[in-house]
Amino acid sequence: MPTFTEIAKATKKKKEIKLVGIDMYIITDTGIPKFDDIGPFKCEFISNRGTKVWPGFVSPDLLQVNWYRCRFTATKDVQDADVNTFLDALTKKGWWWSAAQKLWTYDGEPGYSKAY
Amino acid sequence: MGTQHVITMLPGEGTGPEICEAVRLIIDASGVNIKWEYEDIGLDCLEKHGTLLPDKTIQNIAKNKVAIKGPTTTPVGTGHKSANVTLRKVFDLYANVRPAKLIPVLKRxxxxxxxxxxxxxxxxxxxxxxxxxxxxxxxxxxxxxxxxxxxxxxxxxxxxxxxxxxxxxxxxxxxxxxxxxxxxxxxxxxxxxxxxxxxxxxxxxxxxxxxxxxxxxxxxxxxxxxxxxxxxxxxxxxxxGGLGFAPGANVGDGCAIFEAVHGSAPKYAGMKKVNPSAVLISGIMMLRWLKEEAAADRIEKAMFAVLDERKHVTYDVGGTATTDEYAQAIVDKMHAKA
Missing domain, CATH: 3.40.718.10 (Isopropylmalate Dehydrogenase)
Structure with a gap:
């Protein structure tokens, strides 16, 4: 077995991180959710099992489960406190959700995938 | 001629168009009655339509319910979503059927x-x-x-x-x-x-x-x-025997798309030297899906015979034939047996 006298350390470059939205994972048995704007957040798309189900064409054969990813994007500069307000408002509207994932850009590049 | 089937043809990019033309030549010669409707998909249509998978293509597949597709390229790491995966998602083609069957003449x-x-x-x-x-x-x-x-x-x-x-x-x-x-x-x-x-x-x-x-x-x-x-x-x-002989079908409850699983080999595009067998075997799967068993059997037997003779086979299986010569040899073999 070779021995290593120097252990490489991963390099890290600090990036500028900006909050631009939230992916909400909503559980509902009543079909594709519909949302009005909530504060500075606007629903951009909804996907189910990774496939976009709103807006646009949806195959009538598409299998959907009761767990939707709903992407909300910020229409102005937002802070973490705006996310807390958003989550409160969403919960008060009766939506049951399993998780929320903040969406950030890193040096202006999206740190999140789109839906198919 | 029997019942006419209307099939969406998606030639794809790179070597896809020349492969799909060879496959069409063979399938048309098998006696099956197919009306082909050509639609764009893949990187080549990005400039033309601004997307890898235009709405017109989606609507045509939705109408015909059956399509056969040549290879397309998927950008790695960044860029656009895979057209293949998008097709599977949009039409909910949940079953990818991939047979792996030994072809007798390929020594394994x-x-x-x-x-x-x-x-x-x-x-x-x-x-x-x-x-x-x-x-x-x-x-x-x-x-x-x-x-x-x-x-x-x-x-x-x-x-x-x-x-x-x-x-x-x-x-x-x-x-x-x-x-x-x-x-x-x-x-x-x-x-x-x-x-x-x-x-x-x-x-x-x-x-x-x-x-x-x-x-x-x-x-x-x-x-x-x-x-x-x-x-x-x-x-x-x-x-x-490699991806050159690997067919595939993507099947959902309302639609089926048949495709080879190999890439588009852009460096060989236009040279007409690649082996079209994977798309052809996918086409044979498509004919069986359409209940055109006799045509499927005819093509399969002719393809095996041409491979067995090794006179008109492509470079990847030790020959010098072009894509078109291989396809024509299969057509000739079908007609000889008729």
Whole structure:
């Protein structure tokens, strides 16, 4: 077995991180959710099992489960406190959700995938 | 001429158009009555339509319900989403059927390989849910659902029953991923109870890989989640002669798209030297799907005969024939046998 006298350390470059939205994972048995704007957040798309189900064409054969990813994007500069307000408002509207994932850009590049 | 079938032809890019023309020549010569409707897909149509998969293409496939597709290129790492994956998602083509059958004339170290892989095609880590959750951590969600797992298992058992297959194994890693792969395995086991005449079992994915290269004849049908299916079906293709002979069908409840699984080989584009067999065998699968068994049998026998003679075969199997010469040899062989 070779021995290593120097252990490489991963390099890290600090990036500028900006909050631009939230992916909400909503559980509902009543079909594709519909949302009005909530504060500075606007629903951009909804996907189910990774496939976009709103807006646009949806195959009538598409299998959907009761767990939707709903992407909300910020229409102005937002802070973490705006996310807390958003989550409160969403919960008060009766939506049951399993998780929320903040969406950030890193040096202006999206740190999140789109839906198919 | 029998019933006319209207089929969407998606030539794709790179070598795709020349391969698809060769395949069309052969299928048209088989006596089947097909009206082909050509539509764009892939990188070549990005400039023309601003997308890898134009709406017009989607609408045509939705109308015809059956399509055959040449290879397309998927950008790695960044850029546009894969046109292939998008097609599977949009039409919910949840069953990727990938037969791996030994072609007699291709010398391989095994006497028999005849495996049908049923790869779940829409879930798993292909759900496109990825995030940079900090500046040094990337995360991809592996999404496995009960209905998605149940229907691929049921599809596999139905296919097996209809085609006289005897044994189905579920491939998984449920010893480690107890929730996700555990759910996939649970659904498989529940479905298996409905088909007592078909032997069923399960095997851990790493062991399955080892068993496949040691003794592939022991396997009949495999049901796999998306990622393991992606990898193991290529492994199976390698066992029987490589991706040049690996067909595939993407099937949903309302639509089926037949395609080769190899890439578009852009460096060979326009040279007419590549082997069109993978798309051709996919076309044979398509003809069987359309209940055109006689035409499918004619093409298959002629293709085997041309491969066996080795006079008009492409470079990858030791010949010097062009794509068109190979296709014409198959057509001539069909007519000679008629």
């Amino acid at each position: 170290p095994w006497d028999k390989i005849d495996i049908i892989n049923f790869r779940e095609n829409t879930e798993d880590s292909y759900a496109a849910i990825e995030h940079m959750v900090s500046d040094e951590v990337a995360q991809c969600l592996k999404v496995i659902t009960w209905p998605g797992s149940y229907r691929i298992a049921d599809f596999a058992f139905k296919w097996a029953k209809a085609n006289g297959r005897k044994k189905i194994y579920c491939v998984h890693k449920a010893n480690i991923m107890k929730m996700t792969d555990g759910l996939f395995l649970d659904a498989f086991r529940e479905v298996a109870q409905k088909y007592p005449d078909i032997e069923s079992g399960d095997i851990i994915v790493d062991n399955c890989c080892m068993q496949l290269v040691r003794n592939p004849a022991q396997f009949d049908c495999l049901v796999l989640p998306n990622l393991y299916g992606d990898i193991l079906t290529d492994l199976c293709a390698g066992l029987v």
